[in-house]
Amino acid sequence: MLDSKLADTVGGRTAKALEKAFGMQTVADLLAHYPRRMAERGELTELSSLRVDDDVTVVADVRTTAVKGPPANPRLEVVVGDGPDKLHLVFFGRRSTWRKNELQPGARGLFSGKVGVFNGTRQLVHPEYVLLRGDSLDETAADVYAGRLIPIYPATQSVRTWVISNAVQQALQVLDPVPDPLDAEVRARRGLLSLDAALRAMHEPDDREQWAAARRRLAWDEAMGVQLALAQRRWLAGANPAVPRRRRRGGLLDAFDAALPFTLTAGQREVGDLVADELGRDHPMHRLLQGEVGSGKTVVALRAMLQTVDGGGQAALLAPTEVLAGQHARTLDTLLGPLARGGELGGSETATRVALLTGSLPAAARKRALLDAAGGAAGIVVGTHALIQQHVSFADLGLVVVDEQHRFGVEQRDALRGKATTPPHVLVMTATPIPRTVAMTVFGDLETSTLSELPAGRAPIATSVVPAAEKPGWLDRTWQRIREEVAAGRQAYVVCPRIGEGGDLADFDAELADYDDGEGVGDRQRRPPLAVKEVLPMLSEGPLAGLRLAPLHGRLTPEDKDRTMVDFAAGRIDVLVATTVIEVGVDVPNATVMAVLDADRFGISQLHQLRGRVGRGGHPGLCLLVTDVVGDASARERLDAVAATTDGFELARLDVQQRREGDVLGAAQSGRRRQLRLLSLLRDEDLITAARAEASDIVAADPTLAEHPLLAAQVAALVNDDQAEYLEKA
Ligand code: ADP
Ligand code: MG
Numbered sequence: 001m002l003d004s005k006l007a008d009t010v011g012g013r014t015a016k017a018l019e020k021a022f023g024m025q026t027v028a029d030l031l032a033h034y035p036r037r038m039a040e041r042g043e044l045t046e047l048s049s050l051r052v053d054d055d056v057t058v059v060a061d062v063r064t065t066a067v068k069g070p071p072a073n074p075r076l077e078v079v080v081g082d083g084p085d086k087l088h089l090v091f092f093g094r095r096s097t098w099r100k101n102e103l104q105p106g107a108r109g110l111f112s113g114k115v116g117v118f119n120g121t122r123q124l125v126h127p128e129y130v131l132l133r134g135d136s137l138d139e140t141a142a143d144v145y146a147g148r149l150i151p152i153y154p155a156t157q158s159v160r161t162w163v164i165s166n167a168v169q170q171a172l173q174v175l176d177p178v179p180d181p182l183d184a185e186v187r188a189r190r191g192l193l194s195l196d197a198a199l200r201a202m203h204e205p206d207d208r209e210q211w212a213a214a215r216r217r218l219a220w221d222e223a224m225g226v227q228l229a230l231a232q233r234r235w236l237a238g239a240n241p242a243v244p245r246r247r248r249r250g251g252l253l254d255a256f257d258a259a260l261p262f263t264l265t266a267g268q269r270e271v272g273d274l275v276a277d278e279l280g281r282d283h284p285m286h287r288l289l290q291g292e293v294g295s296g297k298t299v300v301a302l303r304a305m306l307q308t309v310d311g312g313g314q315a316a317l318l319a320p321t322e323v324l325a326g327q328h329a330r331t332l333d334t335l336l337g338p339l340a341r342g343g344e345l346g347g348s349e350t351a352t353r354v355a356l357l358t359g360s361l362p363a364a365a366r367k368r369a370l371l372d373a374a375g376g377a378a379g380i381v382v383g384t385h386a387l388i389q390q391h392v393s394f395a396d397l398g399l400v401v402v403d404e405q406h407r408f409g410v411e412q413r414d415a416l417r418g419k420a421t422t423p424p425h426v427l428v429m430t431a432t433p434i435p436r437t438v439a440m441t442v443f444g445d446l447e448t449s450t451l452s453e454l455p456a457g458r459a460p461i462a463t464s465v466v467p468a469a470e471k472p473g474w475l476d477r478t479w480q481r482i483r484e485e486v487a488a489g490r491q492a493y494v495v496c497p498r499i500g501e502g503g504d505l506a507d508f509d510a511e512l513a514d515y516d517d518g519e520g521v522g523d524r525q526r527r528p529p530l531a532v533k534e535v536l537p538m539l540s541e542g543p544l545a546g547l548r549l550a551p552l553h554g555r556l557t558p559e560d561k562d563r564t565m566v567d568f569a570a571g572r573i574d575v576l577v578a579t580t581v582i583e584v585g586v587d588v589p590n591a592t593v594m595a596v597l598d599a600d601r602f603g604i605s606q607l608h609q610l611r612g613r614v615g616r617g618g619h620p621g622l623c624l625l626v627t628d629v630v631g632d633a634s635a636r637e638r639l640d641a642v643a644a645t646t647d648g649f650e651l652a653r654l655d656v657q658q659r660r661e662g663d664v665l666g667a668a669q670s671g672r673r674r675q676l677r678l679l680s681l682l683r684d685e686d687l688i689t690a691a692r693a694e695a696s697d698i699v700a701a702d703p704t705l706a707e708h709p710l711l712a713a714q715v716a717a718l719v720n721d722d723q724a725e726y727l728e729k730a
Contacts, residue, residue: 313398
C-alpha cells in the first residue's frame, strides 16, 4: 500500500535515516523521491566538466589498485575508468588498505564522493561505493543493477543513492497494484502509462524510453492536479451570480467614446467588446488582459469602469504602489475631463467622480474619499491594493480592476472579491508578458486576452549595452546623450538597483533577478550595486552638473514621491534618479532617455519593463544598459538579448528559461512550487494544454469530483489551505 509506514516496509533503521534526511514517512513519500537521472556507462567523460566540490556518482570499472606511501601512513590509490576516461580515488590511512582486496581490477561499481584536485588531477577522496560485480559481489546490488539503468537519487552524505535505491526496490516488491485516478479511456487517448506502471518504471525502467514515459505520466498528474483545481475554481466562479452591468445608451461610456481624442486600435475594440459583453452577464467576468507597455490597457479598463458606472455600480482600480495609484487617478481625471466632475459646477450631467485613496492623503480629503466610496458618489475609486482591501466600503462595487497584478496570486484575488455583496466582475491587467503555459498555470482561473499591437505613431525604442569597464568613453557618451536630450527639452531617467540606505533588503524596491549564473560570478565578491543616494550627488556634481535632478525611491514619504512625480510630469525636473519604483505604469511622454546602471543586476523582463518608460510620446526612445561586468557571459547575453529585441514575449520566454523553474511561479505560488517537480512550464506546453482540456471536461461532468475520489485527492494534495477554504466556501 502506498500509505504503509516505511518502517514496516524497509526496516526501522533505513526508515529512520530516510525520515531524517528527507522527511519521508510512507511508501508514497519514498516513491515520490524520483531519481535525478539514470546512470550509464560513458558518463565518466563528463568528469572533466565536473566542478571541484561537486558531489558526484559515477559508474566505472576498477583499473589499478596500489598501496603507496610510508608503511606507517599508507594510502590506497585506485584508478577507475570507463573507456578512455579515468578517475583517481584515494583512501588514506592503514585502516583503508583492506579495500585493496575488494577493489580488484575489473570490479565494476558506483562511486560517490566530492570532486577534489591533487597535483592537477581530479580525484575523489574517500569515496563511498558499491560494487556491481566482481569477486566480492554484493548480491543485492548485483540483482538490482544487472543489465539495468542505474537510478541516481538525490542523496545526502549519510543516505547514499544506493541506500535509497535498495529501499525503493524493497517497497516496490511488496507494493500492491496502485489504483489509477485516471480513466483507462483518457490514458489510452493521451498515450499515458497507468500510474502503477509509471511509478515502477520511474524507479526501475527497462530502458530510457520507458523512463521517459514514466516521467511523462507523473508529470501529467502534476499538470492535471493544478488544472483540475483551476477548472473547479472557474466552475465555481461561473456558478456565482453577478449583477449584470449592461452598456447604457447615452451614458458615460458613450460620452467618453465621443470625446476620445484618438481611435481605438483594433485590439482595444475587440477586447473592449468582449469585456462589454461579459460585464453584461449575470455571472462574474474573470479576465486577464495582457499587453505590452503602452499598448493601451488603461483605456480598455476605463471603458469597462464607465460601463459599470452606467450600470449603476462602482469600479475600483487597484495599483501596486502609491505612485501608480496617484498617476492612475490623474490619468483618469485627464481622460474623463468634465465627465469626472460629478456634482461640481460645470460638470457634465452624466458625470461621476474619481476618488483617490492613498495613505498619505490629509485626513479631510481621505474622509471625503471614503464617504464618496461608501455613498456611491464616486463611481471610480483608485487606490493601492492594501488600502482598498482594508479600509474602504462601497455602495455597490461592480468591477474590480487590478493593475500590474503579476506579483499577486489567486488568494489575493479572492480577498478582493469579498468586498462586494455579490461577487464583482474582475479585470486583471499586466504588462509583463506571460508565456502561455505560465498563464495557464498561475492565472489559470482567468480567461486571457492580449493586446498585441501598439497604438499607431509610437516611436521605437533603441537599446544599447554600455560596457563601462571596457569602454569608459561610452559611459561619458551616455551622460552626454542625457545632456543633449535635456537641452532639446526632454527628460531622462537614471535607474539604480539600490536606494542607499542601510544594507538590508528594504534597500531594494524590488527583488533583483535571481539567475543561475554558474560559479565564478561570485556576487558576494562584487561591490554592492549602485545606489540612488550615491549616484545622484555624483551626477549633479559631475557629468550632469547644472541639470535639475531629483531622487525617487520607495523610502521617500508618499508626499515626496507624489510631489516628485507631479514635478517630473510637469517638466520641472530634468532627470529622475530612481529605483525600480518607476518600473510599472509611470507615464511621462516627454521622457526619452533612460540609463540603467548596473543593468546586469536586473532581470530580463524587468529591463524590458523599465525601458517601456521612454519613447511614450512621439519622440524616439533610447535605453542605455550600463554594466561593468567583464567575462560573465550569461549576464552579457541577457543584456544583449534585451538590446536585440523589443518583443516582450520573446524576452519573457528567455527570462523563464534562464531562471530556475520555481522562480517563475513567484512567491504567491510557493506552495504549489514544491508540487511541480517533473512538470516544466516551458517544455511541457503540450502536456499542460492537454491536461487543461481533460480537466475542463471532467469538471464539467463532475464539478465536485464526487465520482472521481482519487482525482479529488490529487487536487487536495495540491491546493493549500486558503484555496481549499475557498473551494469549500462556495
Ligand atoms: P498601458 O496601460 O497598456 O501601458 P496606456 O493605456 O497607459 O498603456 O496607454 C499608453 C498611452 O497611449 C497613453 O498615453 C494613452 O492615452 C495612449 N493611447 C491609448 N490607446 C491609444 C490609441 N488607440 N491611440 C493612440 N494613443 C493611445
Ligand atoms: Mg498602464
